Amino acid sequence: MRRFVFSLLFGGSAFASLMLISAEIGAVRGADVVGPFLVFYSVVYILGQVASLAGYQRGPYLVAQNLDAAGRLKPRAGLEAVLWLGIVLGALLVWLGGDTSVALYGAGAVLVGIQFVVSGVANGLGRFVISRLNFVIVPNVIFIVALPFVAVDAMRLYALCLAAGAGLGLIALRLIGWRRASGPVVVGQPVKVLDFASLVVTILVSSISQLDLWIVGLFVSGQELSYYAFASRMTVVLTFPVIAYINSIQPVLASFVAATDRASVQRIFGRSYRAVRLMVVGLGVMAPIFACVWGYMVFGAFEWRIAAVAAAASIGYTLSALVPPFEALSYARGREGRYLPHVVAGIVVQAVAGIFLVATGLFYLLPVVGGLVLGAIRYGMRRELDHPDH
Known part of the structure; x- marks a missing residue:
């Protein structure tokens, strides 16, 4: 704690x-x-x-x-x-x-x-x-x-x-x-430094919350880009409870996995995670208000585009946080490479949906897509809880 x-x-x-x-x-x-x-x-x-x-x-x-x-x-x-x-x-x-x-x-x-x-x-x-x-x-x-x-x-x-x-x-x-x-x-099986599939999964999962900004950066410029970039980064605070939770469990998770302590692993991704989920939901309500107030201070006026992106980002990050970060468990077990097709499919869906939303002028909804994709990927990794090695 x-x-x-x-x-x-x-x-x-x-x-x-x-x-x-x-x-x-x-x-x-x-x-x-x-x-x-x-x-x-x-x-x-x-x-x-x-x-x-x-x-x-x-x-x-x-x-x-x-x-x-x-x-x-x-x-x-x-x-x-x-x-x-x-x-x-x-x-x-x-x-x-x-x-x-x-x-x-x-x-x-x-x-x-x-x-x-x-x-x-x-x-x-x-x-x-x-x-x-x-x-x-x-x-x-x-x-x-x-x-x-x-x-x-x-x-x-x-x-x-x-x-x-x-x-x-x-x-x-x-x-x-x-x-x-x-x-x-005590650690589990050795981690391979040059395990290509595992590296790609780790990097792609980390990039999901950034991909929407890259897509907008490629096709949008000027103040529109500044408003989107600002609002999406000012709501990234919603990711902190999950990131902090991953950081806090890393030192012990590998030991639990190595000791086949199934009960402790399930507690980490079950009962212990409930407080994190509640934090994200609470922050999701406050983040759009904060982004609009800070945006007024930075840009000198209230911008509805900042409000729209901040609201979409709050919804997206909250949706992704509803599912525990099972990617941390796959890292601890050295099995993240097994999910490469699953993760790549999610990134492709996010990229295609993002380009479509930019083309239709609805790119303010991009963070919702990112949240749904990350939540789906995490949900697919939940099978690590039932792996026989636990």
């Missing part, structure tokens, strides 16, 4: 920093810059999953399988060298590349990927504070402080802040000696 509460607090801090970023960009660089920046922000964080080989989700299990007798990560020296090299190369690519070039997106993805790895390793070492601060919060805070004083394109500046945040995370790991806070944990 303590870990869940702390995860909620850190998630709230990350969300608050994104709120400040949107307002600051609107005030310093103009409202039309808000939309493109939020699209960039969304894209690099999902591409970072690819660059890190889903390092945040898989990191805790990989760490647990590679600890020495003293609780220190065995390949720490080589891993640290590779990550520092990635930070340096990513920062150079940002500095030398164009303001909105493919190189900038690629560098941003690499730097986010390093953040994912650092956060996943820190989480596996039981260093929860380092993991959560390094992930989103530190780069966002650096960006908020630097934006008014640095005359650099907002996207390039944020990418450089990602490099700074990743570097600080590595320094923190060096200071603690890459050592686990408590004794080694």
Whole structure:
């Protein structure tokens, strides 16, 4: 419970920093810059999953399988060298590349990927504070402080802040000696780093809540894009209870699976999840009101388009949260690759429906489609509860 509460607090801090970023960009660089920046922000964080080989989700299990007798990560020296090299190369690519070039997106993805790895390793070492601060919060805070004083394109500046945040995370790991806070944990079957199907499933499931913004970003521009991007990101707070729950159960879930503790696994995805579901429903009622009020502060007027997207996002995120996050159980058992056809089908449905809604001018309903797709995918993964290995 303590870990869940702390995860909620850190998630709230990350969300608050994104709120400040949107307002600051609107005030310093103009409202039309808000939309493109939020699209960039969304894209690099999902591409970072690819660059890190889903390092945040898989990191805790990989760490647990590679600890020495003293609780220190065995390949720490080589891993640290590779990550520092990635930070340096990513920062150079940002500095030398164009303001909105493919190189900038690629560098941003690499730097986010390093953040994912650092956060996943820190989480596996039981260093929860380092993991959560390094992930989103530190780069966002650096960006908020630097934006008014640095005359650099907002996207390039944020990418450089990602490099700074990743570097600080590595320094923190060096200071603690890459050592686990408590004794080694029991894990299930080994996690394969290069298991293609599992990686694709992990990345695609994470991208479902972002895909609607990418589709709108491809076909819509100007204020319409800024309104959509703003409203969809300002209601992402609805995902925090589920994300916090996944973060809180990861350290123990693999142990329950390895010990074939069926009762504990069922409790995690049954009775214990009820409070999370109620939180999301409560937030779903308040989020559209909050988005409209904050939108008035950022854009200087009430926009019905912000209200429409926020309401659709609240419905979509609430629908997805009605089903427990069974993907966490598939990660713990190393079986997520089995659901690749199921997940790909859901993404295709979401993409086709999204393009249709854009073509008909109804793209404000896109978040509802994303919520239904994610809920259906999670429902399909519920069979993990009845797997004979439990």
